[in-house]
Amino acid sequence: MRHPEQQYLDLMAHILENGDRRIDRTGVGTLSVFGAMARFNLGKGEFPVLTTKRVYWKLAVKEMLWFLTGNTNLQPLLKENVRIWSDWPLDKYRKAVDANMSQVEFEKRIVEDDAFAAEWGDLGPVYGKQWRRWAGPDGREYDQIAGLIETLKTNPTSRRMLFHAWNVADIADMALPPCHMVYQFHVTDGRLSCMLYQRSVDLLLGCPFNWAETVALQMMIAQQAGLELGEFVWFGGDVHLYLNHLEQAREQLSRTPRPLPTLKLIRKADSIDSYTIDDFELDGYDPHPPIHADVAV
Structure with missing residues (x-):
């Protein structure tokens, strides 16, 4: 039987062989392909956390839990030792105030100084704001996640069970426009499937996190709606390897x-807002060693 992770490795090999060399927003450059797909049967236990390198899955799930709070400030993430969003506000601070500030010092100030965090730690109206507090033209805020769960309970054959973060009016104010932007859900025989469309995919660093945290989200939503797990289906738009990630990709291959x-979830939370990282338990994870690479900002 073909290993489910081979989908990821085949895509990585395809980019190395056929990717279009491009100059990107970061200036680092990429090898890029347009359009990719992967599919995992969660009902058969295919949790898509990579084994060809260690993925720090708890950091990914903590990020998802932060999204679900609707918070857009870096401080709660850093208090949970999640540093994956630090690069963008740090870059902004360096350009505006202190070009020599280290990441360690910046993060320490965000954690310890609430006023500094309020001024420099906010990422703008990113994922959580759009998911839980989408601002309508009528002045109301719309909770897309709560609406989704309600529809799953009351009308599970609906073709309108989705949420997204691509709010055109807010994009200019975001630290980074949404990459994993549209989530759609489907129920068959009491099983919840999730399809994620990701417009831009850093295959080496970002994609493994996105897969792990999306499945965690799918598990929470399924449990709240009284459903079992079906499939996780992923579509990538611009899927790329940064030019400073090519050797790491070859090592992984x-x-x-x-x-x-x-x-698995070891308890049922009272609501989608009540989960913590301690509710998740991973069994049987024996990956190859980590592969280190720099984030392109």
Whole structure:
């Protein structure tokens, strides 16, 4: 039987062989392909956390839990030791105030100084704001997640069960426009499937996080709606490897996938807002060592 992770490795090999060399927003440059797909049967235990390198899955789930709060400030993430959003506000601070401030010092000030965090730690109206507090032209705020769960309970055959973050009016104020932008849901025989469309995909660093956290989200939503798990389906738009990630990609391709672990929720939370990282348990994860690479900002 073909290992589910081979979908990821085949895509990585395809980009290395056929990717279009492009100059991107960051100036680093990429090898890029347009249009990709992967599919995992969660009902059969195919939790898509990579085994050809260690993925720090708890950081990914913590990020998802932060999205669900609707918060857009970096401070709660850093207090949970999640540093994946620091680069963008730090870059803004360096350009505006202190070009020499280290990331460690910046993060320390965000955690310890509420006024500094309020001024420099806010990321603008990013994912959580759009998911939980989308501002309508009528002045009301719309909670897309609550609406989705309600529809799953009352009309699970609907073709309108989705949420997204591409709010055109707010994009200019975001630290980074949404990459994982549209989530659609489908119920068959009491099983919830999720399809994610991701417009821009950093295959080496971003994609493994996005897969892990989306499945965690799918698990929480399914549990709240009283459903079992179906499939996780992923579509990528501009899927790329940064030019400073190519050797790391070749190293990963040299490794053989190991058995996938299983992720489960160990309790049912009262609501979608009540989950914590301690509610998730991963069994059987035995990955190859981490592969380190720099984030392009």
